[in-house]
Amino acid sequence: MRTAGLTLITAALLSALLIGLVSIGTNPIIVQNQVAHEARILREVVKSSTATLEPLNDQNTKFRVLEGNELTGYLQKIETTEGYNGTITAWLATDLRDAILNLATLEHEETPGIGDIINNDSVWLEQFMTTRLASHTYRLQREGGDFDHVTGATVTSRAYIAMLNNGMLEHLEHKASYPYE
Amino acid sequence: MNSFINQANQGLWKDNPALVQLLGLCPLLAVSQTLVTGLTLGVITLGVLVASNAVISLIRRWLVEDIRLPMQILVIATMVTLADLTMQAMFFDMHQRVGLFIALIVTNCTILARAELFARRNRWWHAVADGFWMGLGFLWVIALLSGIREILGRGTLFDGLTLILGPEAEAFQMVIHTSPLLLVALAPGAFITLGCLVALKNLMDIAYESRQTRRLSHPAAQRKS
Numbered sequence A: 001m002r003t004a005g006l007t008l009i010t011a012a013l014l015s016a017l018l019i020g021l022v023s024i025g026t027n028p029i030i031v032q033n034q035v036a037h038e039a040r041i042l043r044e045v046v047k048s049s050t051a052t053l054e055p056l057n058d059q060n061t062k063f064r065v066l067e068g069n070e071l072t073g074y075l076q077k078i079e080t081t082e083g084y085n086g087t088i089t090a091w092l093a094t095d096l097r098d099a100i101l102n103l104a105t106l107e108h109e110e111t112p113g114i115g116d117i118i119n120n121d122s123v124w125l126e127q128f129m130t131t132r133l134a135s136h137t138y139r140l141q142r143e144g145g146d147f148d149h150v151t152g153a154t155v156t157s158r159a160y161i162a163m164l165n166n167g168m169l170e171h172l173e174h175k176a177s178y179p180y181e
Numbered sequence B: 001m002n003s004f005i006n007q008a009n010q011g012l013w014k015d016n017p018a019l020v021q022l023l024g025l026c027p028l029l030a031v032s033q034t035l036v037t038g039l040t041l042g043v044i045t046l047g048v049l050v051a052s053n054a055v056i057s058l059i060r061r062w063l064v065e066d067i068r069l070p071m072q073i074l075v076i077a078t079m080v081t082l083a084d085l086t087m088q089a090m091f092f093d094m095h096q097r098v099g100l101f102i103a104l105i106v107t108n109c110t111i112l113a114r115a116e117l118f119a120r121r122n123r124w125w126h127a128v129a130d131g132f133w134m135g136l137g138f139l140w141v142i143a144l145l146s147g148i149r150e151i152l153g154r155g156t157l158f159d160g161l162t163l164i165l166g167p168e169a170e171a172f173q174m175v176i177h178t179s180p181l182l183l184v185a186l187a188p189g190a191f192i193t194l195g196c197l198v199a200l201k202n203l204m205d206i207a208y209e210s211r212q213t214r215r216l217s218h219p220a221a222q223r224k225s
Helices: A002-045 A123-128 A154-175 B002-014 B025-030 B035-058 B065-090 B092-107 B109-117 B124-153 B167-172 B187-217 B219-224
Strands: A052-055 A062-067 A070-080 A088-095 A100-107
Touching: A002 A088, A002 A100, A002 B065, A002 B092, A070 A154, A088 A154, A100 A123, A100 A154, B002 B124, B025 B092, B025 B124, B025 B187, B035 B065, B035 B092, B035 B109, B035 B124, B065 B092, B065 B109, B092 B109, B109 B124, B124 B187
Parallel strands: none
Antiparallel strands: A052 A062, A062 A070, A070 A088, A088 A100
8 A cells, every 4th residue: 555655656747757857948949839829919900000009007917009109098908806706807999989999819728619709800899899988888688688698608708798897897997097198 | 559559549430530430529610600610629629638738738637526626617718829820910810700609618528538548648749649649530530521511511621721821712712513501511510410420430330340240250260269
């Protein structure tokens, strides 16, 4: 029994060592992939390849979008843990009228095939474009709001819409304090 | 050589992990939405199965009764973690899509079953061959299943191939029709499609068997024997 225990401990240590080594080897590439992935999404989100994004905080979760020297909108990272599994993070781009210009889901671990409605190519996301907090209620239609949910993905739909609501509220709250020039 | 063909036959058809043993249903059904995700998971499962079978066979003299299962799970979990890291480094975009199910390969019973039933009792090259054929058996079923489901349920084929092969692969991503059958795309559709595949396999087996018996009972065959 004691040797068996020792064998198990040795095996566990060896596995940990192996994973550690491979992790050290792959980590720089993975981080690089993540950065490239985010940059690509940012360009797509603001629908412009010429825009400059100026960070408004140190965590790089809020940006001013400038076209040349002219302010064209804002970009912020929003997230929720209300989904079916794990955290959903997304980029929310708003124009100067505080209407949603574009949305892009950054990461999620919703059920593949079902939670896919929040993937970037999804038709479901189109209903949010050009909507504003001033004229729309960010809730499911059957809960008194203005937006459709997808059958089978109600939890994901609800979480996503609530995330948008919070993001829009936060944006309006902080907008006053952003530098305009 | 004979045992080699036998192993191939067992993994691909007679004892197919997905169609006969009905193991690993969770990933089989969850990731078979599109052909590309299905193939990805199938290939990774194949790789993990071969590697874990090899390692378990090599360490089999230390696999005493008390720690057999934890050791096997440890090996499988290590292999899956390595595969996960490698995939994040090499196919980041694809990992974004099937990442959750990579970790779940640990719970794919096919892999533990092969470790328990075969790898820990056989020499490593036999274990590798077994892992390969069983993995291939799983791969072709998940590929067929996800191909059928993608065509019927989404009306596309090879959707998402650019996530693996880069933008050049866009030519392969085709739209076949625009009236997708939602049922097939959802979870029940996965069960129904798999059920049809299992039934088809059984029908083929029965047809083959009855032809064999008919041939044996044929007067010409009797005279010969």
